[in-house]
Amino acid sequence: MNDISVTFGENVFGDAVMKERLPKETYEILRNAAVEGKSIDIEIANVVAMAMKEWAIEKGATHFTHWFQPMTGITAEKHDSFIVPTGDGHIIMDFSGKELIKGEPDASSFPSGGLRATFEARGYTAWDPSSYAFIKEKTLCIPTAFCSYGGEALDQKTPLLRSMDAIEKQALRIVKLFGMSDVKSVRTTAGPEQEYFLIDKELWRKRPDLIYCGRTLTGAVPPKGQEMNDHYFGVIKPRVAKFMKELDGELWKLGVLAKTEHNEVAPAQHELAPVFTTTNIAADHNQLTMELMKKIADRHGLVCLLAEKPFKGVNGSGKHNNWSLATDTGWNLLKPGKNPSDNKLFLLCLVAVIKAVDLHQDLLRISVATAGNDHRLGGHEAPPAIISMYLGDELTEILEAAEKGAHHDDKAKAKLNVGTEAIPVFKKDNTDRNRTSPFAFTGNKFEFRMLGSASSISDANVMLNTMTADVFAEFADRLEKAEDFDKEVNEIIKETFREHKRIVFNGDGYSEQWQKEAEKRGLLNLKSTPDAIPYLCRKENISLFARHGVFNETELRCRAEIALENYCNVIHIEALTLVEMVKRDILPAISKTVFHLCKTLEVNERVLGRNPKMEKSIATYLSDCSEKLYEYIEELEDTVENTQRIDDIHERSVKYHDAVLSLMETVRDIADKTETLVPRKEWPYPTYGDLLFKV
Numbered sequence: 001m002n003d004i005s006v007t008f009g010e011n012v013f014g015d016a017v018m019k020e021r022l023p024k025e026t027y028e029i030l031r032n033a034a035v036e037g038k039s040i041d042i043e044i045a046n047v048v049a050m051a052m053k054e055w056a057i058e059k060g061a062t063h064f065t066h067w068f069q070p071m072t073g074i075t076a077e078k079h080d081s082f083i084v085p086t087g088d089g090h091i092i093m094d095f096s097g098k099e100l101i102k103g104e105p106d107a108s109s110f111p112s113g114g115l116r117a118t119f120e121a122r123g124y125t126a127w128d129p130s131s132y133a134f135i136k137e138k139t140l141c142i143p144t145a146f147c148s149y150g151g152e153a154l155d156q157k158t159p160l161l162r163s164m165d166a167i168e169k170q171a172l173r174i175v176k177l178f179g180m181s182d183v184k185s186v187r188t189t190a191g192p193e194q195e196y197f198l199i200d201k202e203l204w205r206k207r208p209d210l211i212y213c214g215r216t217l218t219g220a221v222p223p224k225g226q227e228m229n230d231h232y233f234g235v236i237k238p239r240v241a242k243f244m245k246e247l248d249g250e251l252w253k254l255g256v257l258a259k260t261e262h263n264e265v266a267p268a269q270h271e272l273a274p275v276f277t278t279t280n281i282a283a284d285h286n287q288l289t290m291e292l293m294k295k296i297a298d299r300h301g302l303v304c305l306l307a308e309k310p311f312k313g314v315n316g317s318g319k320h321n322n323w324s325l326a327t328d329t330g331w332n333l334l335k336p337g338k339n340p341s342d343n344k345l346f347l348l349c350l351v352a353v354i355k356a357v358d359l360h361q362d363l364l365r366i367s368v369a370t371a372g373n374d375h376r377l378g379g380h381e382a383p384p385a386i387i388s389m390y391l392g393d394e395l396t397e398i399l400e401a402a403e404k405g406a407h408h409d410d411k412a413k414a415k416l417n418v419g420t421e422a423i424p425v426f427k428k429d430n431t432d433r434n435r436t437s438p439f440a441f442t443g444n445k446f447e448f449r450m451l452g453s454a455s456s457i458s459d460a461n462v463m464l465n466t467m468t469a470d471v472f473a474e475f476a477d478r479l480e481k482a483e484d485f486d487k488e489v490n491e492i493i494k495e496t497f498r499e500h501k502r503i504v505f506n507g508d509g510y511s512e513q514w515q516k517e518a519e520k521r522g523l524l525n526l527k528s529t530p531d532a533i534p535y536l537c538r539k540e541n542i543s544l545f546a547r548h549g550v551f552n553e554t555e556l557r558c559r560a561e562i563a564l565e566n567y568c569n570v571i572h573i574e575a576l577t578l579v580e581m582v583k584r585d586i587l588p589a590i591s592k593t594v595f596h597l598c599k600t601l602e603v604n605e606r607v608l609g610r611n612p613k614m615e616k617s618i619a620t621y622l623s624d625c626s627e628k629l630y631e632y633i634e635e636l637e638d639t640v641e642n643t644q645r646i647d648d649i650h651e652r653s654v655k656y657h658d659a660v661l662s663l664m665e666t667v668r669d670i671a672d673k674t675e676t677l678v679p680r681k682e683w684p685y686p687t688y689g690d691l692l693f694k695v
């Protein structure tokens with residue numbers, strides 16, 4: 001057994017390594033820069049680069065890369081080796097401060113939503129000293145932000161860092177007002193729980209939909225699904241356990257705090273949760289986690305599916321973004337403490353989040369809007385597309401009391417008695433963890449559960465940070481002017497809860513009544529990505545992001561365009577894949593089956609003089625199906641062709657949703673029905689049963 005405390009972070013140029021290898025003064029400057037988000041000058045960068053290079057070479061690295069997160073949802077890297085020719089036929093290994101600070105990848109083919117016309121292909125990557133450099137496959141990776149020639153953000157990291165600055169600035173005003181003068185910084189924290197599927201690689205190879213789209217486009221429901229709930233937290237199969245062990249080991253080497261691994265509800269579905277950390281680092285680490293999941297699965301003859309809904313009728317995968325705010329003095333602003341009623345700072349932060357979520361439902365919805373996640377939201381296992389908040393009974397009662405100007409007796413809090421003396425009685429959690437809520441208070445943090453499993457967590461956190469910063473700013477403005485501070489705090493809590501409590505819902509978020517109730521309350525229900533994205537560029541949102549320096553209008557418009565562009569691309573590829581599968585594999589399989597059935601019929605009649613019903617009815621049914629399939633597939637092809645030509649991106653996305661997706665559904669329904677009638681050996685693809693139960 002290797003000692004994890006030794007290998008943990010061994011591939012990271014982290015704090016301990018820096019302390020050891022950098023001159024004291026350089027180390028201090030770098031550390032402060034990371035904590036306070038200040039920039040670093042070239043002399044310091046030269047010293048850091050030198051130390052980084054030496055460390056990396058000792059670890060066997062030969063290349064370096066600026067590691068960045070363009071708006072493709074995944075990370076990008078372009079490797080350069082350290083070698084520099086000396087002119088006499090020899091080389092030296094070199095890496096300068098300039099190369100550390102700034103890179104210039106040829107970035108013309110990353111999505112920019114028109115920000116960077118291709119003739120102006122220059123994009124820059126800029127070192128982010130707040131996230132440690134690390135070694136991955138003999139390459140020194142330097143986390144960087146990616147922006148255009150004009151400084152506009154072209155990536156996920158830049159706005160995230162900006163939003164963290166924005167919320168920090170406003171949160172500092174609040175904590176200072178509460179007398180916490182020793183606080184120097186306030187950071188948002190995130191702990192993203194990552195769900196995923198593991199399937200057998202050999203089976204994966206046989207399915208074009210999985211290869212091209214990451215999700216199945218056809219597939220009949222197997223006799224056994226997840227109804228027994230016997231997979232959830234069940235014993236982990238040996239092959240999966242081996243995978244998890246290796247994954248943990250590799251993540252630990254990269255300093256990723258992988259903590260909990262367990263099976264999820266659906267067969268073949270699993271989850272990994274890290275220990276939470278600063279949002280920026282959590283986002284980087286989540287990207288690394290997804291990348292390693294895929295790589296390591298491959299080494300085990302498995303494929304890791306990160307798509308939100310790889311199998312129809314089976315739970316999809318999400319990502320729960322646990323979010324809170326912490327001071328550098330170790331105070332969690334969302335921790336209620338023993339007497340939440342008297343913890344005014346907590347209550348103020350709590351109502352700030354309530355107000356932010358109510359006012360900016362659209363932004364939260366947008367932050368999780370992708371073609372893949374649309375299939376999951378509103379499904380049986382996932383929150384609906386309606387944003388609401390769960391507070392739990394106790395906090396709701398506290399706020400209701402505050403609203404009436406009454407005092408809530410926290411001491412009366414119920415104790416949980418497990419009913420056996422062997423287990424001690426312990427205090428009930430402040431919340432009972434309602435699983436159906438898209439945005440739940442879970443004790444000392446909020447858990448935003450609508451994120452899709454494949455997305456970066458950046459978008460969601462950008463929204464959370466910016467919208468909360470805005471409410472903090474408003475509260476701070478009021479409090480700084482208040483004559484009676486305590487009175488004003490109480491007034492704000494009371495007023496805010498009164499005005500925004502419609503967003504609080506502690507009941508079953510999956511139920512149909514809730515959909516109706518939410519409509520009565522006037523909550524948004526943006527069902528699809530094309531419904532949601534246009535809200536991003538509303539006047540209010542443009543000024544919100546500008547006010548806090550997170551996005552300018554151009555950046556915002558580009559993001560909206562990229563989101564819709566991605567949406568169209570995904571559905572386009574899926575539609576073409578489905579057409580190919582039906583034409584080349586499914587229709588021939590049906591034909592062959594019908595042919596065999598008819599042959600049998602013929603022989604029966606000729607030899608036995610009989611006319612058996614079974615063969616006849618199945619052959620007729622299948623033959624009808626193949627006629628219909630053929631018809632719809634032709635229509636699908638035409639529709640895709642016409643949709644693709646629509647100039648206006650929003651109009652195009654709506655057509656992909658309304659026409660293309662619904663035709664795909666129709667085709668799928670017929671294909672799935674035929675699958676159950678075609679002999680197993682004739683069906684061209686591994687079934688759901690094979691995929692889900694054969695790992």
Ligand code: ADP
Nearest residue numbers: 189190191192273274275276322323324444445
């Ligand atoms: P559950 O599955 O019940 O939601 P888990 O323990 O699996 O709970 O996940 C909880 C996640 O929340 C973990 O990643 C944990 O590190 C994270 N978390 C805990 N406290 C905070 C906090 N203050 N800020 C952000 N994330 C947190």
Ligand code: MG
Nearest residue numbers: 193320447449
């Ligand atoms: Mg959770």
